[in-house]
Amino acid sequence: EETIKISASLDCANYLDLLSDIRKLEEGGVNMLHLDIMDGHFVPNYALGTNLLRKLRPQTSLLFDVHFMTSNPEVSIPIFADLGADIITFHVETTSRLHQMVSSIKNLGKKAGLALNPSTPPDILEYIFPYIDMVLVMTVDPGFVGQKFVPEVVKKVQIIKSLIDSRHLNIDIAVDGGIGEKTVPLLKKAGANVFIAGTSSIFSGKDEIEIAARKFRELCE
Ligand code: DX5
Ligand code: ZN
Numbered sequence: 001e002e003t004i005k006i007s008a009s010l011d012c013a014n015y016l017d018l019l020s021d022i023r024k025l026e027e028g029g030v031n032m033l034h035l036d037i038m039d040g041h042f043v044p045n046y047a048l049g050t051n052l053l054r055k056l057r058p059q060t061s062l063l064f065d066v067h068f069m070t071s072n073p074e075v076s077i078p079i080f081a082d083l084g085a086d087i088i089t090f091h092v093e094t095t096s097r098l099h100q101m102v103s104s105i106k107n108l109g110k111k112a113g114l115a116l117n118p119s120t121p122p123d124i125l126e127y128i129f130p131y132i133d134m135v136l137v138m139t140v141d142p143g144f145v146g147q148k149f150v151p152e153v154v155k156k157v158q159i160i161k162s163l164i165d166s167r168h169l170n171i172d173i174a175v176d177g178g179i180g181e182k183t184v185p186l187l188k189k190a191g192a193n194v195f196i197a198g199t200s201s202i203f204s205g206k207d208e209i210e211i212a213a214r215k216f217r218e219l220c221e
Contacts, residue, residue: 002172002173002191002193003193004193004194004195004217004220004221005031005032005172005174005193005194005195006029006030006031006032006194006195006197006213006216006217006220007030007031007032007033007034007063007065007174007194007195007196007197008025008030008032008033008034008196008197008202008203008213009034009036009145009176009196009197009198009203010022010033010034010035010036010048011034011035011036011047011048011145011198012145012197012198012199012202012203013025013203018056019059021209022056022059022060022062024208024209024210024213025062025202025209025210025213026060026062027210027213028202028209028210028211028212028213028214028217029213029214029217030062030197030202030213030217031062031063032062032063032064032065032086032087033056033060033062033063033064033065034065034067034176034196034197035048035053035064035065035066035067035085036048036067036069037066037067037068037069037070037076037080038069038070038142038143039069039070039071039072041070041071042069042070042071042091042093042094042142043069043142043143043144044143045069045143045144047069050079050080050083053080053083053084053085054083057083057084063086063087064083064084064085064086064087065086065087065089065113065174066080066085066086066087066088066089067089067113067115067136067176068080068088068089068090068091068094068115069091069115069142069143070090070094071094072094072095073090073091073094073095073101074095074097074100074101074104076090077090077101077104077105077108078104078108081105081108081109081110085110086110086111087110087111087112087113087133087134088105088108088110088111088112088113089112089113089114089115089134089136089174090113090114090115091114091115091116091117091142092114092115092116092120092124092125093116093117093120098114098128099128099131102114102128102131102132103131106131111133111134112131112132112133112134113132113133113134113135113136113172113174114128114132114134114135114136115135115136115137115138115142115176116135116136116137116138116156117138117141117142118138118139118140118141118150118152118153118156121156122156122159122160122163125160125163126163129163129164129167129169129171130167130169132171133171133172134171134172134173134174134194135160135164135171135172135173135174136174136175136176136196137153137156137157137160137173137174137175137176137192138153138176138177139153139175139176139177139178139179139183139187140176140177140178142176142177145198145199146178146198146199146200147177147178148178149177149178149182149183149200150177151186153175154186154187154190155190157173157175157187157190157191157192158190158191160173160191161173161190161191161192162191164191172193172194173191173192173193173194174192174193174194174195174196175187175192175194175195175196176196176198177196177198178198178200179195179196179197179198179200179201180200180201180204181200181201181219183200184201184219184220188220195216195220197213197216201216201219202216
């Protein structure tokens with residue numbers, strides 16, 4: 001039985017008062033902060049920078065679940081490992097040297113994740129499975145919060161889950177983009193166990209953040 005993990009997407013939090021949102025997320029029992037790093041090249045947007053993470057790191061013991069939406073992971077990996085990332089996830093679409101990138105993350109003592117855009121077929125994972133800790137299955141095209149969920153991706157989560165199970169590997173399956181009441185049940189059934197909470201859940205504005213975090217965990221458990 002996979003343990004359920006909640007990773008709250010900081011890009012969806014209140015930038016003008018991040019620390020109090022982080023405290024509420026801690027109180028609400030999330031496991032990780034999902035830190036979207038965008039370089040304006042792999043995605044047409046910018047998000048979160050090195051100085052912010054440097055300031056945030058000593059403020060919380062929540063795990064830093066760093067999601068690179070950047071073109072050159074080999075540049076970003078050492079920088080964000082040094083900033084205190086716990087999990088470093090890069091997009092398979094941004095490099096052909098997956099094994100080298102993954103081993104450089106592992107050599108820095110971090111967990112390694114691979115992210116796939118909605119249209120990227122799962123078989124790209126075939127020869128790298130033994131080396132990774134997590135697959136981040138994008139359920140929207142990356143780059144912006146609040147985008148429309150791509151339902152075809154549920155099938156891909158099922159395929160990835162069966163690929164992992166057939167190898168008796170213990171790899172987390174994370175889902176990211178439009179994750180909320182309507183989509184969690186489908187994704188959970190398909191095999192996801194890490195849920196990235198954004199504007200469709202914790203940061204929807206319906207509830208105060210701590211309450212919303214507790215409700216989201218109930219939905220995911
Ligand atoms: C999108 C990011 C997601 C996003 C999630 O590029 O990777 O983490 O912040 O937010 P929602 O769930 O609102 O799309
Ligand atoms: Zn993300």
